[in-house]
Amino acid sequence: MDTSSAPLADTLPTVAPGRWRALVLLSIAELLGMSLWFSASAVVPALRIEWRLTDSQTSWLTIAVQLGFVFGTLLSAFLNLADVLRPRQLMAISAFAGAGVNTLFALFSNGPTSGTLFRFLTGVFLAGVYPPAMKLMATWFQRSRGLALGILVGALTLGKASPYLINAVGSTQWRNNLLAVSILAAIGGVLVTLFVVEGPYRLPRAPFDWQQVLKIFRNRGVRLANFGYFGHMWELYAMWTWMPLMLRSSFAARGVSPKLAEAGSFVVIGAGAIGCAVAGLIADRVGRTVVTSWAMAISGSCCLIVGFLFGASPALLLLVAAIWGASVVADSAQFSSCVTELGDPQYIGTALTLQMCIGFLLTTISIQLIPPLVNRVGWRYAFMILAPGPLFGVISMLRLRGLPEAVRIAHGRR
Numbered sequence: 001m002d003t004s005s006a007p008l009a010d011t012l013p014t015v016a017p018g019r020w021r022a023l024v025l026l027s028i029a030e031l032l033g034m035s036l037w038f039s040a041s042a043v044v045p046a047l048r049i050e051w052r053l054t055d056s057q058t059s060w061l062t063i064a065v066q067l068g069f070v071f072g073t074l075l076s077a078f079l080n081l082a083d084v085l086r087p088r089q090l091m092a093i094s095a096f097a098g099a100g101v102n103t104l105f106a107l108f109s110n111g112p113t114s115g116t117l118f119r120f121l122t123g124v125f126l127a128g129v130y131p132p133a134m135k136l137m138a139t140w141f142q143r144s145r146g147l148a149l150g151i152l153v154g155a156l157t158l159g160k161a162s163p164y165l166i167n168a169v170g171s172t173q174w175r176n177n178l179l180a181v182s183i184l185a186a187i188g189g190v191l192v193t194l195f196v197v198e199g200p201y202r203l204p205r206a207p208f209d210w211q212q213v214l215k216i217f218r219n220r221g222v223r224l225a226n227f228g229y230f231g232h233m234w235e236l237y238a239m240w241t242w243m244p245l246m247l248r249s250s251f252a253a254r255g256v257s258p259k260l261a262e263a264g265s266f267v268v269i270g271a272g273a274i275g276c277a278v279a280g281l282i283a284d285r286v287g288r289t290v291v292t293s294w295a296m297a298i299s300g301s302c303c304l305i306v307g308f309l310f311g312a313s314p315a316l317l318l319l320v321a322a323i324w325g326a327s328v329v330a331d332s333a334q335f336s337s338c339v340t341e342l343g344d345p346q347y348i349g350t351a352l353t354l355q356m357c358i359g360f361l362l363t364t365i366s367i368q369l370i371p372p373l374v375n376r377v378g379w380r381y382a383f384m385i386l387a388p389g390p391l392f393g394v395i396s397m398l399r400l401r402g403l404p405e406a407v408r409i410a411h412g413r414r
Contacts, residue, residue: 016200019140023148025195026136027155032188033095033129034159036102036122037065039181040115041241042163042265043174045248045258047115050174055371057112062241064116066364068123069130073357076127081353087132088196094128095189099182101125106178129188130156131353138340140199145340146288149333150280154273157329161269164244168262221408224400225338226355228292231393232331233359235299235386238366239328243268243321246310246379253311264318268325275330288334288409289401293394295331299324300390303383310379331393338400341408 040047040061047053047061075081081090105118133152141148163181170177217223244265251261275295283291302324309317336352343351366386373382400406 015143016140019148019199022140022197022199023137023151025191026133027152029091029095029188029191029196030129030133030152031155031159031162032184032191033091033098033133034126034156035162035181035184035188036098036126037160038062038240038269039102039122039163039178040065040105040119041244042167042262043177044245046174051111051115053112055375057116059368059371060112060116061119062237063364063367064119065123065126066237066360066367068120068125069127070123070357070361070364071120072124072127073131073353073360076131076350076353081128086198087135088192088198090128091132091136091196092189092192094125094132095185095192098122098125098129099185099189102178102185103182106175106182127353127356131356134336134340134352136196136198139202142201144284146283146291146334146337147277147280149337150276150278150283150330153329153333153336154276154280157272157276158270160240161266161272164262164266164269168259168266219343221342221400221403221405222339222351224396224403225335225342226358227396228296228338228393228400229332229335229355229359230362231389231391231396232292232296232328232335233362234366234389234392235296235303236328236332237360237363238370238386239299239303239324239383240269241367242370242374242383243325246306247317247321249379250310250312250317251314254314256314260314264314264321267318268321271322271325272329275326275328276333279330280333283334283337287401288338289397289406292331292334292397295327296390296393296397298327299330300387300394302327303386303390307378307380307383338409342405 044053044058044061048058051057053061101118101121105115105122109115109118133156134149137148137152138145162184163177166177166180167174170180244261247264247268248258248261251264252258279291279295302320306317306320306324309320336355339351339355366389369385370382373385400409
């Protein structure tokens, strides 16, 4: 570990002045920038009709974003972009580029082939929005880092839910709704450019070192935190992708307005914002491994039972789905917090980027599994395939809790 910055760290205050203002600005920028993620998924009902999409083509509109993100994070990890460049520069440029590609999708996409290409490129640029934001936050927070990351991931979650809200209250023309999302992302880039700055705990720019990728996996604490994250990701994006479709189908079977299904999708995904903030607050006081284990236990239970509510009372289905939405992402920030506390501080950006790269690659598998299962066994049992993910995650985090180096997590609160 590089100790050249240790004397500087010792001279800095434990609590950085202005850190909450910086977190609010960064969270707003992250919310706006990450609104691009589900911009196409939110308008899938219109696209299915206009483009006559098959189930496979519909899946690829979401999977393309995941693959683009994987490609972008992999490239960034091997080039150490999040550590070699200033994270605010990388984040702003990526937000503008993502907004531009989404605009091209809205204006010129005329079928699944061009749509999938534009969504892949959107994912590539989103890889420059998410990980740098986490590193920026870490430059402001040493204490209460779990809460800060929880708020940041909560803002990200709300941003990903926002296209469903726009679809519920916005135009009946899907292209207009996509353009609205592009404007939000561009505003996020402006906020980063003009108002977001690095905090006092920043480290000097790191030299390029491709071997950091290998060193990250040799760190057993980081490795177990990553395993927990991978189990979490197996469940998360498949839930986010297909729960809105289940709500649409279930509400339609009960004769409920499609607009309410879109609003319900926003509520279910957006509930994760509350879950992230609450989990972050608790994790800083009780322990990250405890919070992540409980969150995955709750979300894993929800994916086992939510299918039995298909076609039942919309209010009951929405309640259980919202609990799932709150718990399924509540632990997300804590895995990243563990990496920032257990890894080499000079290459935190690379470690976070690599963690996300592998995690999002796993999501491309779990997302594709749901549609054929729905066709074979129906919504009642389809989501059960996600349960092994949180189970594996719980085992990994409990193993991490037993390691001696776990005392470095949350200032001793494992």
